[in-house]
Amino acid sequence: MLIFTADFNEYCGMVHGYREPGHEAHSRDVSEPVQSRLGETDQTRAKSVEQSAQPGHQDLASLLNQLPGMVYRCHYDGKWKMDFASEGAYELTGYRVEDLIHQNAIFFSQVIHPDDREDVHQKIEKAWREGKPFNITYRIRARDGSEKWVRDTGKAVSNTSDRIEFEGFITDVSEQKRSEERIQRQIRRFEGLRKVDMAITASFDLRVTLDVLLEQVINQLEVDAGDILLLDRYTNTLEYAARRGFRTAALQHTSLRLGEGFAGSAAIERRTIHIPDLTRARGGLERSPYLEAEGFITYFGVPLIAKGELEGILEIFHRSPLQPDPEWLDYLETLAGQAAIAIDNATLFKELQRSNMELNLAYDATLEGWSKALELRDQETEGHTQRVTHMTLRLARSMGFSDSELVPIYRGALLHDIGKMGIPDHILLKPGPLNPNEWEIMRQHPTLAYNLLWPIPSLRPALDIPYCHHEKWNGMGYPRGLKGEEIPLAARIFSIVDVWDALISDRPYRKAWPEDKVFEYIRKEKGRHFDPQVTEAFLALF
Ligand code: C2E
Ligand code: SIN
Ligand code: SIN
Ligand code: SIN
Ligand code: FE
Ligand code: FE
Numbered sequence: 001m002l003i004f005t006a007d008f009n010e011y012c013g014m015v016h017g018y019r020e021p022g023h024e025a026h027s028r029d030v031s032e033p034v035q036s037r038l039g040e041t042d043q044t045r046a047k048s049v050e051q052s053a054q055p056g057h058q059d060l061a062s063l064l065n066q067l068p069g070m071v072y073r074c075h076y077d078g079k080w081k082m083d084f085a086s087e088g089a090y091e092l093t094g095y096r097v098e099d100l101i102h103q104n105a106i107f108f109s110q111v112i113h114p115d116d117r118e119d120v121h122q123k124i125e126k127a128w129r130e131g132k133p134f135n136i137t138y139r140i141r142a143r144d145g146s147e148k149w150v151r152d153t154g155k156a157v158s159n160t161s162d163r164i165e166f167e168g169f170i171t172d173v174s175e176q177k178r179s180e181e182r183i184q185r186q187i188r189r190f191e192g193l194r195k196v197d198m199a200i201t202a203s204f205d206l207r208v209t210l211d212v213l214l215e216q217v218i219n220q221l222e223v224d225a226g227d228i229l230l231l232d233r234y235t236n237t238l239e240y241a242a243r244r245g246f247r248t249a250a251l252q253h254t255s256l257r258l259g260e261g262f263a264g265s266a267a268i269e270r271r272t273i274h275i276p277d278l279t280r281a282r283g284g285l286e287r288s289p290y291l292e293a294e295g296f297i298t299y300f301g302v303p304l305i306a307k308g309e310l311e312g313i314l315e316i317f318h319r320s321p322l323q324p325d326p327e328w329l330d331y332l333e334t335l336a337g338q339a340a341i342a343i344d345n346a347t348l349f350k351e352l353q354r355s356n357m358e359l360n361l362a363y364d365a366t367l368e369g370w371s372k373a374l375e376l377r378d379q380e381t382e383g384h385t386q387r388v389t390h391m392t393l394r395l396a397r398s399m400g401f402s403d404s405e406l407v408p409i410y411r412g413a414l415l416h417d418i419g420k421m422g423i424p425d426h427i428l429l430k431p432g433p434l435n436p437n438e439w440e441i442m443r444q445h446p447t448l449a450y451n452l453l454w455p456i457p458s459l460r461p462a463l464d465i466p467y468c469h470h471e472k473w474n475g476m477g478y479p480r481g482l483k484g485e486e487i488p489l490a491a492r493i494f495s496i497v498d499v500w501d502a503l504i505s506d507r508p509y510r511k512a513w514p515e516d517k518v519f520e521y522i523r524k525e526k527g528r529h530f531d532p533q534v535t536e537a538f539l540a541l542f
Helices: 008-020 032-041 045-050 057-066 088-093 114-130 174-202 206-220 261-269 324-379 384-398 403-414 418-422 436-442 445-453 457-460 463-466 488-501 515-525 532-540
Strands: 070-078 082-084 134-141 147-160 163-172 225-232 237-244 255-258 273-275 298-305 308-316
Touching: 032 273, 057 255, 070 088, 088 163, 088 206, 114 134, 114 147, 114 163, 147 174, 174 324, 206 237, 206 324, 225 418, 237 308, 237 418, 237 532, 255 261, 261 273, 261 298, 261 308, 273 488, 298 324, 308 324, 308 457, 324 403, 324 418, 384 488, 384 532, 403 463, 403 488, 418 445, 445 457, 457 463, 463 488, 488 515, 488 532
Parallel strands: none
Antiparallel strands: 070 082, 070 163, 134 147, 147 163, 225 237, 225 308, 237 255, 273 298, 298 308
């Protein structure tokens, strides 16, 4: 049974034994990383060691001690104990080799960062159980209190029931770790920008976009809170729009004149205002009663500028001091640029929507004018068109049409008999029944409507009703004799309302029918003139 000794020569012998696997004099399994590190550090020398006769132990000892990092040997017998450490330990940990080994006070476990200690021991134990080398990255605390990331590669080299020996090599990987973290942070920040971009493209709702933006500000810049104030161009004030990360109601009612407060200064000077310690520079925020309770230390006010125009201010708050690096500041500016674009887009969209709405209103007013002119000429009962239009919308809504689908129905119903514009007075206003010739002409009114409206692209979606409202479910209608579902649904809905309204009204050619006769007629025509389902939906309204 091999009992580990802390003898340095013994240790070096093992290293040598590994370099020449044929020599089984030291039958211990020596940690691979020690070998590979040796090779890396001095290839030529390692080669010459292989080729020449036995190297002197002294050579290997000085080689180990020159390695940057710490070659170690330790054991576990219920407690961890360091038995050997190369001199690189000093640079790595700030502790002298004597501090780390034997009976001395500082044992390596205490150098391992407390948060990582448990994990390191578990991983070592697991590797040992599986008979594998370990390769662990963790933090240490050097003697001067500085934190370092190290990589520890090693292996159990001998093992008795109550004593396990390990050897390995610890190197400082702080630099790699930092650049790894930097890359990770850049990826996260890039993703953050992409999310904001997507929000800008996908949503015309500025609140939603600003929420996404503030979420990225807080996550990627690792700050506690942020808000956005929008410039109101009419009053020249900065108005609260969105916030995130606050504990109190602070700043929710902010309204600042340009030049007023930190945000107002950032706005008027068009530059980022950085207050490293708010507790000493209360000048800009004292009007906010809750701000004290928030405990903020750091403040940034960043002007949001798109196309040379100030759109608002992004405010950032942190509850401890911040030492931003250039990358952080760059990212802040980028996010601020995106915020400005989002606000500019939303403003443009709102204006577009408003002028669109105004246009639509003017447009529908024109259509209503047309239908009124028609009503006048047709001598139909006052409000016939309004009534059928209203009832058609009610019926369509009850059948599940959405608001936007109702727009062409509304316009189609208003214009349903626009084709009668082309019917001569002596036919249209004839007090009695029409003769076959007159009827021939009267039956052209849907086609006349089609010809009249088709050239107006924005009215094409509304054509179904004027063109098809005299088609019948059984195919006996006009002008095309469409049957069943060949008839556009909008027209099937409208036709039942049109007949209902015609029958309850006086016409030049007959008096209004009593209501029960009208419903009896409609029930009778279900499946003949009218779509059965639409008939049911219509009757259900009464
Ligand atoms: P309108 O007066 O708006 O009638 C629309 C539809 O309601 C008619 O389409 C028809 O389906 C139904 N309807 C109206 N009145 C009656 C009625 O007394 N009995 C029955 N069973 N159904 C009625 P239709 O028949 O295709 O007529 C289209 C348009 O032709 C009518 O619109 C009206 O302007 C005109 N028209 C129809 N019949 C006569 C008529 O006898 N004399 C005159 N002067 N015009 C008529
Ligand atoms: C320890 O010393 O606590 C673990 C062994 C090592 O990784 O150095
Ligand atoms: C600011 O946001 O810069 C000022 C807010 C305030 O004074 O209430
Ligand atoms: C539909 O059938 O859902 C649209 C109505 C129409 O064609 O007018
Ligand atoms: Fe008609
Ligand atoms: Fe009508």
